[in-house]
Amino acid sequence: MPLGRLPAWLLLAPALVLLFGVFLMPIGWFLVSSLRELGTLADIREEMEAVLFSDTIGRVILNTNGIGAVVTLLVLLIGYPVSYALSRARGFAFTLILLCIVLPYFTSTIVRTYAWMVLLGRNGLINQVLLGLGLIGAPLDLLYNRTGVVIGMTYVLLPYMVLTLYAAMKAVDPRLLQAAEGMGASPGQVFRRVFMPLTLHGVVAGVLITFILAIGFFITPALMGGPADIMIAMLIEREVELTQNWPTAAMMTIVLLAVTLILYAVYSRYAEPGQGELQR
Amino acid sequence: MSAGSVALEAVTKRYGSEAVVAGVSLAIPEGEFFTLLGPSGSGKTTTLSMLAGFVVPDEGRVVMGGRDMTRVPPRGRGLGMVFQNYAIFPHLNVAENVAFPLTVRGAPKPEVTARVAEALAMVKLTGFEARYARQLSGGQQQRVALARAIVAHPKVVLMDEPLGALDKNLRYHMQVEIKEIQRRLGMTVIYVTHDQEEALTMSDRIAIMDRGRIAQLGPPREVYEKPDDSFVAAFLGEANLLRARRDGEVVRGPGGAVLATSAGTPPGGEALLFVRPEKVSVAAGLAEVLPNHLPGRVLHASFLGNIVRYAVEAGDGATVLCDAANGAGAVLHQPGDAVTLSWRAEDSRLLAG
Incomplete structure (x- = not known):
């Protein structure tokens, strides 16, 4: 029997088994067993309210969302023109831009993060150059604070945005742009009134993907951030590894998972690839 | 302006x-x-x-x-x-x-x-x-x-x-x-x-x-x-382009028939005679010896409703397409029938070969 004739569930089975075995089961087991330590459902609810409305968690959630939002915005602002250049480039220029975007993608996050630390440190390359040029009097604090976290995360997340936007931009029929020009539109109008609306679903997809990934970040903020830049994933790790407070970790995991799933639902509603445009 | x-x-x-x-x-x-x-x-x-x-x-x-x-x-x-x-x-x-x-x-x-x-x-x-x-x-x-x-x-x-x-x-x-x-x-x-x-x-x-x-x-x-060359003649609709050559004062086509045309004197000896299929009339029987009369034999007859399209073999292996209107009392010729093709001089042109 040809593969295409098999029922869909059978074709999905390997992926589903993997997903269940290495993701759903462990996380379910972790959540259930952690929360059971607390006792009855009423106890769990009480503890949950106490943890989720505590100042620490509140601040961390605020941090996480704030960093996620700033990083996503920066990634979009940098990614949109880069994707545009990529969608227009041919031959060698195309390969070069693509390589610059994708090569880091295949490098481990830790390696990339350490590379940034070398550049951004007090005696790092950037401070050395700026001092050498006499542009600054004292080294800038680019590392172990919010600036460092944002720079590092923006860099790591850029490829996701660029590749998502590239797909959307490549799908725009160039004849539509030419038609707009022929009907009297200036280059700015062609962009604002035709190109941008037609790539908006790519922006929505890119923003959601970037934000979803950003709020779960662990390595970059842990290495490049300061004590004020704790994100939720770091807090979960600390509860599990240091304080061994699994129930609290479980609750924070639920929060992160819930936010991610909600955003993913939005994503699959509005940013289905190949849909071509936002449904009204 | x-x-x-x-x-x-x-x-x-x-x-x-x-x-x-x-x-x-x-x-x-x-x-x-x-x-x-x-x-x-x-x-x-x-x-x-x-x-x-x-x-x-x-x-x-x-x-x-x-x-x-x-x-x-x-x-x-x-x-x-x-x-x-x-x-x-x-x-x-x-x-x-x-x-x-x-x-x-x-x-x-x-x-x-x-x-x-x-x-x-x-x-x-x-x-x-x-x-x-x-x-x-x-x-x-x-x-x-x-x-x-x-x-x-x-x-x-x-x-x-x-x-x-x-x-x-x-x-x-x-x-x-x-x-x-x-x-x-x-x-x-x-x-x-x-x-x-x-x-x-x-x-x-x-x-x-x-x-x-x-x-x-x-x-x-x-x-x-009135196409100026064979490209235009062949691109716009159906056209007969028959090999023709100069023979003294006259132009001769398939089977040596004398062809008279309205216009166009080909530069060299070789030329193409252009005539649209609907300008060619098909009559039963033998040719009279007149310009633009070719004896031939019907190869195919395609009945298209309002017209009948004949492919007629007209000597020297030349095939001439003729569209005959399926008018009142029209007689259909059958494959193998001997026919005479004719057209008016002003409906044909001599084009460079």
Whole structure:
């Protein structure tokens, strides 16, 4: 029997088994067993309210969302023109831009993060150059604070945005742009009134993907951030590894998972690839 | 010079070393329906792109309404355009699509509303304002494209194979409508097509393009009946092109028959005699010895309803196509019948071989 004739569930089975075995089961087991330590459902609810409305968690959630939002915005602002250049480039220029975007993608996050630390440190390359040029009097604090976290995360997340936007931009029929020009539109109008609306679903997809990934970040903020830049994933790790407070970790995991799933639902509603445009 | 006149002056466009358009000149008066006709690769679309401003010629000038527009970008030319694939913006509804040429020029809102309504009424799409392209049939999309091209009341409208994607009935219908709108608005239309029938029906004049040049330019009947060369003869409809050679004072065709023609003296000895199938009459029996009478034998007879198309073997292996009207009391000849073919001298031409 040809593969295409098999029922869909059978074709999905390997992926589903993997997903269940290495993701759903462990996380379910972790959540259930952690929360059971607390006792009855009423106890769990009480503890949950106490943890989720505590100042620490509140601040961390605020941090996480704030960093996620700033990083996503920066990634979009940098990614949109880069994707545009990529969608227009041919031959060698195309390969070069693509390589610059994708090569880091295949490098481990830790390696990339350490590379940034070398550049951004007090005696790092950037401070050395700026001092050498006499542009600054004292080294800038680019590392172990919010600036460092944002720079590092923006860099790591850029490829996701660029590749998502590239797909959307490549799908725009160039004849539509030419038609707009022929009907009297200036280059700015062609962009604002035709190109941008037609790539908006790519922006929505890119923003959601970037934000979803950003709020779960662990390595970059842990290495490049300061004590004020704790994100939720770091807090979960600390509860599990240091304080061994699994129930609290479980609750924070639920929060992160819930936010991610909600955003993913939005994503699959509005940013289905190949849909071509936002449904009204 | 009137605002709707268009001219190309010795325009050439090269891609690499190949001249896609080579020294094309034409002058189109205001209000004319002018068609660029040719096979794919003949340079007609590049010619249109230079008129639109998408392509800047390497040599020559583009003149519109007496002004040199050679280097003016499309938005400075004020043309209406209908594109081959319609190019309807998928993110805008019908009204917004039609309004596009007005809104990019910053027209005031009441004027936009009035003109969009007027243009949609003209293409009979009133009531479709809120639809999107994906909710329209091919014919309706074509109408949206047409409304959008005329909404700003341009003096000149360019159309690039606008009916190419429609089926035959709808095509005919739209041909009539486009023609009607063109006449009513008095606009100059420059129309690109590879469909010769469409070109003959719609145009005031046709330029037949071949390998980057204009092979012939004239009114439909003239280019159809009096082709200048064998390319034009064969491209526009069916044509008999019979081998002929000079023999002293006369020209002889298949089987040594003497041929008389209205015009054209071939430069060398070898030539082609052109005659349209519908100009050839078929009679039963033997040939009289007169010019333009060929004895022959019917090879095939295809019954097409209103006409019968015969393929007749007429000596020296030459096959002549003849279209006989299936008129009152018409007699059908059968394959194998001996027949005589004849035509009037003025219906044939001698072309370079």
